[in-house]
Amino acid sequence: MTLSRQSESIRILTVDDHQLLxxxxxxxxxxxxxxxxxxxATNGHEAVEAFRRxxxxxxxxxxxxxxxxxxxxxxxxxxxxxxxxxxxxxTYAGDAQAAAALKAGAxxxxxxxxxxxxxxxxxxxxxxxxxxxxxxxxxxIAEHVADDELTAREIEVLRRxxxxxxxxxxxxxxxxxxxTVKTHMKSILPKLAAADRTHAVTxxxxxxxxxx
Amino acid sequence: MTLSRQSESIRILTVDDHQLLxxxxxxxxxxxxxxxxxxxATNGHEAVEAFRRxxxxxxxxxxxxxxxxxxxxxxxxxxxxxxxxxxxxxTYAGDAQAAAALKAGAxxxxxxxxxxxxxxxxxxxxxxxxxxxxxxxxxxIAEHVADDELTAREIEVLRRxxxxxxxxxxxxxxxxxxxTVKTHMKSILPKLAAADRTHAVTxxxxxxxxxx
DNA sequence: CGGGCGCTCTCCCTTTTGGGAGATGTCACG
DNA sequence: CGTGACATCTCCCAAAAGGGAGAGCGCCCG
Numbered sequence: 001m002t003l004s005r006q007s008e009s010i011r012i013l014t015v016d017d018h019q020l021l022x023x024x025x026x027x028x029x030x031x032x033x034x035x036x037x038x039x040x041a042t043n044g045h046e047a048v049e050a051f052r053r054x055x056x057x058x059x060x061x062x063x064x065x066x067x068x069x070x071x072x073x074x075x076x077x078x079x080x081x082x083x084x085x086x087x088x089x090x091t092y093a094g095d096a097q098a099a100a101a102l103k104a105g106a107x108x109x110x111x112x113x114x115x116x117x118x119x120x121x122x123x124x125x126x127x128x129x130x131x132x133x134x135x136x137x138x139x140x141i142a143e144h145v146a147d148d149e150l151t152a153r154e155i156e157v158l159r160r161x162x163x164x165x166x167x168x169x170x171x172x173x174x175x176x177x178x179x180t181v182k183t184h185m186k187s188i189l190p191k192l193a194a195a196d197r198t199h200a201v202t203x204x205x206x207x208x209x210x211x212x
Numbered sequence: 213m214t215l216s217r218q219s220e221s222i223r224i225l226t227v228d229d230h231q232l233l234x235x236x237x238x239x240x241x242x243x244x245x246x247x248x249x250x251x252x253a254t255n256g257h258e259a260v261e262a263f264r265r266x267x268x269x270x271x272x273x274x275x276x277x278x279x280x281x282x283x284x285x286x287x288x289x290x291x292x293x294x295x296x297x298x299x300x301x302x303t304y305a306g307d308a309q310a311a312a313a314l315k316a317g318a319x320x321x322x323x324x325x326x327x328x329x330x331x332x333x334x335x336x337x338x339x340x341x342x343x344x345x346x347x348x349x350x351x352x353i354a355e356h357v358a359d360d361e362l363t364a365r366e367i368e369v370l371r372r373x374x375x376x377x378x379x380x381x382x383x384x385x386x387x388x389x390x391x392t393v394k395t396h397m398k399s400i401l402p403k404l405a406a407a408d409r410t411h412a413v414t415x416x417x418x419x420x421x422x423x424x
Numbered sequence: 425c426g427g428g429c430g431c432t433c434t435c436c437c438t439t440t441t442g443g444g445a446g447a448t449g450t451c452a453c454g
Numbered sequence: 455c456g457t458g459a460c461a462t463c464t465c466c467c468a469a470a471a472g473g474g475a476g477a478g479c480g481c482c483c484g
Contacts, residue, residue, distance in 0.1 A: 017325050018233070019236075020237055020240065021233050022236070023235075023237075023328075024239065025232055027235045027238070027239045091303070112232060112233070113229050113231070114231070116235075152460095153460075153461065163414070164407035166407075176461085179462085179463060179465090180463060182443095183461085184462095186444090187460095196442080197441075198373055198376055199376020201413065201414060202374045202375070202376070202413060202417075202424070205414075205417065206424055212414070363429090363431085364430095366430095379470075379471070380470080388433090389434085391432085392431075392432050392433060394471075401473095408471080408472075409472090
């Protein structure tokens with residue numbers, strides 16, 4: 001019977017640093033005869049390690065965690081196991097985060113305010129090879145696919161702008177001329193459709209391009 | 213027996229728009245013989261309504277919720293029932309949020325990454341009339357008690373600054389002179405120890421003075 | 425009722441930011 | 455090997471932000 005259960009049940013790994021939420025997921029999964037929670041992890045490192053050991057069918061992964069972020073964990077896992085089915089389960093952190101998770105190989109992106117039914121439906125859908133992204137999120141991502149993304153250097157500059165640094169100071173820190181920092185700003189503002197540097201920072205925070 | 217249980221058990225209300233988290237709390241509480249979950253609410257309005265009806269001994273309340281925020285709910289409940297014991301259970305949103313919740317009458321402030329033990333210990337402590345604020349949060353609040361707080365007008369100005377508006381535009385919106393907006397900025401920057409308007413916005417976001 | 429705080433306003437001066445228009449070197453990808 | 459994307463740099467100019475100092479007005483609290 002153990003054998004038959006194994007072959008029929010969806011084996012699940014949860015990754016979240018909120019113990020209470022993991023307990024909630026565990027309680028929901030317990031009520032399902034075709035699902036079994038095989039392990040829990042509290043950060044990206046543990047998630048990768050647990051995945052290697054157990055090869056769960058579906059992984060539910062938060063993005064914001066200590067030590068190693070969810071995105072890194074997804075990337076690492078998918079590099080080793082391209083068939084891994086990973087569903088992001090997180091508080092909404094902007095379209096850029098969601099897009100990055102999907103690019104890294106996530107099969108779904110759920111928000112923590114979901115109801116049990118959505119969770120269960122998504123686990124089954126993803127297990128059977130489908131992708132699941134709720135319409136609200138898909139819409140937000142779609143709104144920005146046409147946009148040029150910020151380059152790594154631009155993000156580096158914007159991060160310092162958020163810290164209240166002047167162009168001159170940023171130039172000194174990055175060892176480039178102030179003029180170049182200005183050039184980067186002149187590239188950043190239209191990309192984010194921002195009126196000024198302050199607006200650029202709040203937009204980047206909203207969209208998950210920068211963290212607080 | 214029902215009578216004796218009622219007189220001994222701590223009657224608990226949970227308020228959070230995350231169903232999964234509520235399930236987790238429910239699972240934890242179920243394992244305790246001296247606690248009983250009497251109701252759950254998903255926003256501030258429902259919380260107030262449920263509190264009036266059931267008069268729980270301890271209420272676990274999130275802050276960020278649709279319709280009515282946790283702070284408003286706490287204020288409303290404590291106005292009617294000054295003896296209400298309310299514990300905030302939320303993702304950390306800055307010292308200003310925490311301080312506001314405690315000012316509104318919360319008896320505790322827990323973070324969602326807590327472990328069961330802390331939750332249970334806090335519920336018992338608060339039920340017996342104690343206050344419980346974890347040291348990390350107490351420290352952060354303490355760091356800013358000496359600071360001047362922003363006035364309502366200053367927050368109004370800063371909110372518009374965050375939206376990328378120029379002093380001139382803000383002046384027009386608030387129907388005051390640009391000079392006055394500048395005067396407000398000159399008051400805001402030192403209060404937040406910010407280098408410029410952009411920094412002021414990120415600090416205000418971190419500290420929970422502004423929302424994204 | 426007097427003082428303090430918050431909100432408002434003004435003047436002046438310096439520094440910073442943002443916009444426009446080019447130009448060069450490098451590296452990667454097809 | 456070319457073409458494009460990226461990062462770098464320069465020059466110019468107008469607009470905005472920031473810093474300092476002073477002052478009037480209303481309202482609430484002691």
